[in-house]
Amino acid sequence: MNEVSVRAPKISRDRLKKKLYFFSLVAALLILAAFFSEYLCPYDPYAQDMSLAKAAPSAQHLLGTDRYGRDMLSRVIAGSFTSIFSTLALVGFITVLGTIIGVFCAWAGKWIDTVLMRLADMFLAFPGLVFALAVAAVLGGGVHNAIFALAAISWPKYARLARSQTLAQQELPYMQAVRMAGSSPLKIIRKHVLPNIAGPILVTAMLDIGTMMIELAGLSFLGLGAKPPIPEWGSMMSDTRNLLATQPWVTLAPGFAIFLSVMIFNLLGDTVRDWLDPKNRR
Amino acid sequence: MEKILEARHLRKVFQAGSREPLLAVDDVSFAVGAGEKVALIGESGSGKSTVAKLITRLLAVTDGQIFLDGEEITRARGMKLKQAYRKMQMVFQSPVDSFDPRCTLGDGIAESLRNHGYAKAEAGAETARLMELCGLRPELSDCYPYEVSGGQCQRAAIARALAIRPKLLILDEATSALDVTVQAEIMSLLNRLQRELSMSYLFICHDIALVQDFCDRVLVMHNGRIVEEGTADEVIRHPQKKYTQMLIDSVL
Amino acid sequence: MSEIIRYEHVDISYYEKRVVQDISFAVQPGEILGIAGESGSGKSTLLRAAMGLLGRGGVVTRGDIWYGDKDLPDLPVKELRALCGSEMAMIFQSAGNSFCAIRTVGAQLWEMMQAHGKKDKVAFAEQARDILAKFGFASPGRILDSYPFELSGGMQQRVGVAAAMLLQPKLLLADEPTSALDVTVQKQVIEEMLLARKLFGTSILLVTHNIGVIRKMADEVLIMKDGACVEYGNTHEVMERPQSAYTKKLLAAVPCLRR
Numbered sequence: 001m002n003e004v005s006v007r008a009p010k011i012s013r014d015r016l017k018k019k020l021y022f023f024s025l026v027a028a029l030l031i032l033a034a035f036f037s038e039y040l041c042p043y044d045p046y047a048q049d050m051s052l053a054k055a056a057p058s059a060q061h062l063l064g065t066d067r068y069g070r071d072m073l074s075r076v077i078a079g080s081f082t083s084i085f086s087t088l089a090l091v092g093f094i095t096v097l098g099t100i101i102g103v104f105c106a107w108a109g110k111w112i113d114t115v116l117m118r119l120a121d122m123f124l125a126f127p128g129l130v131f132a133l134a135v136a137a138v139l140g141g142g143v144h145n146a147i148f149a150l151a152a153i154s155w156p157k158y159a160r161l162a163r164s165q166t167l168a169q170q171e172l173p174y175m176q177a178v179r180m181a182g183s184s185p186l187k188i189i190r191k192h193v194l195p196n197i198a199g200p201i202l203v204t205a206m207l208d209i210g211t212m213m214i215e216l217a218g219l220s221f222l223g224l225g226a227k228p229p230i231p232e233w234g235s236m237m238s239d240t241r242n243l244l245a246t247q248p249w250v251t252l253a254p255g256f257a258i259f260l261s262v263m264i265f266n267l268l269g270d271t272v273r274d275w276l277d278p279k280n281r282r
Numbered sequence: 283m284e285k286i287l288e289a290r291h292l293r294k295v296f297q298a299g300s301r302e303p304l305l306a307v308d309d310v311s312f313a314v315g316a317g318e319k320v321a322l323i324g325e326s327g328s329g330k331s332t333v334a335k336l337i338t339r340l341l342a343v344t345d346g347q348i349f350l351d352g353e354e355i356t357r358a359r360g361m362k363l364k365q366a367y368r369k370m371q372m373v374f375q376s377p378v379d380s381f382d383p384r385c386t387l388g389d390g391i392a393e394s395l396r397n398h399g400y401a402k403a404e405a406g407a408e409t410a411r412l413m414e415l416c417g418l419r420p421e422l423s424d425c426y427p428y429e430v431s432g433g434q435c436q437r438a439a440i441a442r443a444l445a446i447r448p449k450l451l452i453l454d455e456a457t458s459a460l461d462v463t464v465q466a467e468i469m470s471l472l473n474r475l476q477r478e479l480s481m482s483y484l485f486i487c488h489d490i491a492l493v494q495d496f497c498d499r500v501l502v503m504h505n506g507r508i509v510e511e512g513t514a515d516e517v518i519r520h521p522q523k524k525y526t527q528m529l530i531d532s533v534l
Numbered sequence: 535m536s537e538i539i540r541y542e543h544v545d546i547s548y549y550e551k552r553v554v555q556d557i558s559f560a561v562q563p564g565e566i567l568g569i570a571g572e573s574g575s576g577k578s579t580l581l582r583a584a585m586g587l588l589g590r591g592g593v594v595t596r597g598d599i600w601y602g603d604k605d606l607p608d609l610p611v612k613e614l615r616a617l618c619g620s621e622m623a624m625i626f627q628s629a630g631n632s633f634c635a636i637r638t639v640g641a642q643l644w645e646m647m648q649a650h651g652k653k654d655k656v657a658f659a660e661q662a663r664d665i666l667a668k669f670g671f672a673s674p675g676r677i678l679d680s681y682p683f684e685l686s687g688g689m690q691q692r693v694g695v696a697a698a699m700l701l702q703p704k705l706l707l708a709d710e711p712t713s714a715l716d717v718t719v720q721k722q723v724i725e726e727m728l729l730a731r732k733l734f735g736t737s738i739l740l741v742t743h744n745i746g747v748i749r750k751m752a753d754e755v756l757i758m759k760d761g762a763c764v765e766y767g768n769t770h771e772v773m774e775r776p777q778s779a780y781t782k783k784l785l786a787a788v789p790c791l792r793r
Contacts, residue, residue, distance in 0.1 A: 181394035325716035461572035466787035491789035534746030
């Protein structure tokens with residue numbers, strides 16, 4: 001008789017939760033910092049001092065100054081307010097709008113569904129920048145119009161997602177049980193559909209924050225977003241792009257700020273997605 | 283005997299895109315009397331689950347009429363359908379999937395009570411009573427469906443179906459996802475409830491042996507049609523049709 | 535020792551939680567061992583352990599699974615893969631899902647044969663047709679040319695059994711092979727598996743919750759509850775004179791047709 005072997009189980013600890021807490025904390029700090037950015041600036045971001053123009057980074061001005069002698073660090077910090085909150089507003093708006101339209105389409109069906117979804121296709125077919133240019137031409141530039149332009153071409157993604165998720169929920173057995181319990185459609189949507197489709201929509205929104213931030217910065221870069229002198233990362237890069245060869249810090253500082261924020265939101269989105277993934281639940 | 287449910291010449295055609303239309307239910311007529319236990323047996327694809335969905339109005343009929351307690355409900359909608367669901371409830375095949383994963387069992391059972399005018403506190407008390415009636419501890423009302431066993435979940439589903447005191451209970455493969463020992467418990471629960479509440483059952487099932495012990499009358503479905511009908515013992519011991527004979531011979 | 539496969543004091547854990555404990559049994563050549571139990575009893579886990587299919591977090595923490603002189607849980611993945619298919623084959627609850635939907639049945643079987651070093655495609659086609667014919671398929675060529683979704687669930691399962699026999703394995707591991715099937719089809723699949731044993735002398739390790747299937751097929755039976763063995767012995771003996779209280783309860787709960 002052979003001896004009975006014993007094998008030790010490999011223990012794999014779940015690090016996902018820690019990761020989630022960490023990135024949530026970092027993102028929360030970023031948003032908080034953006035909210036109080038006014039008070040965090042070491043100098044007035046609008047104060048010009050021509051004697052200090054285009055100064056290299058130093059102990060007084062950690063990121064140097066731009067061509068009007070404004071402190072770059074202060075401008076980057078102040079710029080976070082417009083950049084981050086306009087992005088959050090945009091993402092929040094398209095998420096809510098898209099979800100409402102999507103759920104409505106799935107529930108109504110028939111011609112309403114067809115009409116709204118073809119409309120969504122139409123908006124999807126517009127190239128973002130061209131549409132933004134058109135909006136800017138008609139309504140003028142500015143952050144609000146840039147948000148409007150991006151919202152108009154981004155909501156269909158959420159509408160489609162919400163619609164397909166709702167249709168999937170409608171097929172589930174519990175939906176039949178709920179219908180037989182005599183609940184009204186509005187109650188079913190509020191109590192059963194929305195909580196069950198919220199997960200994937202939230203994850204998409206999280207992952208979209210980064211994309212939308214870049215798109216908004218891009219529009220500002222082209223002069224279609226925030227107007228100077230309001231600090232905004234995209235327009236700051238655009239203003240100073242001819243200094244890239246000689247005083248690179250002026251352009252790189254806002255660029256790096258965009259890069260960092262986008263990365264934080266993307267990593268948070270990824271973590272949330274992993275966390276909600278049923279495969280990672282035990 | 284008074285008829286609680288009557289289906290007349292039901293037909294259902296599934297039309298999907300450009301594909302050949304599928305005749306799932308073809309001229310099905312039957313009745314369920316008050317306090318009667320009727321079984322609908324057949325193999326997968328025979329149309330028995332479609333029949334259940336047609337009479338519960340979860341699917342629209344192509345042709346035919348459905349009468350519930352003397353009233354026609356073939357095209358009932360809105361309030362009229364809600365009234366119909368007071369008289370007829372259903373227990374589904376997969377207990378866990380028949381509850382919203384984000385609601386507790388208690389919420390699920392109380393939902394129909396709340397919809398039919400119970401106040402929150404009343405609904406809570408009634409839920410506790412129903413759970414006890416179905417052999418569940420009241421603490422389980424705070425559990426989510428995936429936290430309890432399949433048998434407990436199916437008991438909760440039965441409690442939910444009984445909440446508004448229906449006259450007819452439709453059981454669509456209600457025990458086939460459960461273990462045999464649990465199935466035996468659920469069947470004895472159903473028997474007890476039927477004696478106490480004198481409901482009618484429409485029992486949709488593929489297990490012929492189970493039907494023999496449980497039901498008064500058996501309808502055999504094949505390819506969307508009812509091919510044989512009679513008392514359970516008649517059909518099983520002296521099948522008239524070749525298909526029924528084959529079905530019975532295949533039972534191990 | 536002439537056994538095909540032997541489990542010795544096997545414990546299996548998922549993430550430190552023990553789901554199978556101290557199971558021992560042996561299967562002789564040409565023998566069918568039925569493992570019965572209710573959901574959560576660990577019967578499928580037991581079968582998966584042999585094929586290295588425990589998945590994430592699952593590990594055989596104690597005991598050995600001997601296939602000849604090879605201890606399967608300690609075998610390198612590569613060697614285990616070489617055994618799978620040629621020496622041991624597995625049949626799942628729905629064979630349809632283990633076929634790829636976009637290629638024909640024949641193409642997938644050929645791929646499987648190539649993975650085991652077969653080179654001659656003509657010989658393969660002949661052999662495949664031959665084996666399907668042996669299992670009573672009316673037109674084997676048509677089956678090989680069809681896509682999985684063109685076959686009914688029962689047909690897929692029957693093709694699955696025939697495909698598993700292509701390499702003439704010594705051991706067939708069947709995990710709930712008939713549970714998704716209608717009774718009339720279940721009967722055909724059972725007869726097909728019995729025929730496989732008759733033709734090739736294959737041993738079968740059969741996991742099912744259906745006592746009727748056990749009664750019909752198994753020579754020996756092992757009843758499991760909560761990861762442990764409650765009864766192990768000759769099928770006829772166990773069915774007629776169950777010893778443990780659980781087996782008695784289980785058998786009493788099975789509805790029996792009175793003809």
